[in-house]
Amino acid sequence: MFDETDSRLLAIVQRRSDITAQDLGAELNLSASQAARRRARLEQAGVILGYGARLDPARLGLTVQAFVQVQMAAHNADNAQSFARLVSTLPEIVSCWTLTGEADYLLRVWCPDLQALNRLIHHRLLPHPAVARVQSQIVMDQPKADAGLPV
Template sequence: MIDSTDARLLAEVQRKANITAQELGEALNLSASQAARRRARLEDDGVIAGYRARLDPAKLGLTVQAFVQVQMAAHNADNAAGFVRLIATLPEVVGCWTLTGEADYLLRVWVADLPALNALIHHRLLPHPAVARVQSQIVMDQPKADAGLPV
């Protein structure tokens, strides 16, 4: 069970993954050891699945974020498996979802510039035999940054 203290702990860890037990304890009105034990329990239970650093795309030369919808040529297990294998080889694809509706997959991509997006679409995605159609939307701005889960 997740109680209100656990929910506050999860919110703090999502806000700052490298928060110390001391800082966590202060935020939760617990001792550092109590906060550390709670965090360890949530990690052991798989509620906290891991930790990641958030990098600044612009400082890495990644200036274009886009969402790419992919429609499959045929819906079968071999096509799906082949497409998923392709996606796993593309570091520009930072997220992939299967969807209901017209598109079968939604890809979130980060690339250096528009020519790089064009190359990804025309030289990597469209040539794949499982892909029938690709449609992209370029992100102009992100008024709300990626956030943690609501706890």
């Protein structure tokens, strides 16, 4: 379905989503119109879901990154939907995954300080009736930055 040029194109746009068709074509040894058509085809196929900017958390006053594991009180569709609604309303939660194992959810959160993390856990997550237990791990360092998918 994808050839080597498509894979290279995907790697390039993951690193630099604002690249022009001219520059993309130059990197792929294609004309700008050929590069633009390939990118458009991958967008229309749903391979490229969108484009975004990477922001510096520290410059935005976000100094605490944490991973929060949530264990549900009971496993049923109503609890799952109710918890998903709560998560969608909390901007501090930037990612949410359902898991196998002891924890049911893993949340990635960014907060301005430890007090804000404490409020998120104790005033928003723990009071939710579907939540039985919350455990957090504060990120000390990130030796490898978020990366694109391996293409």
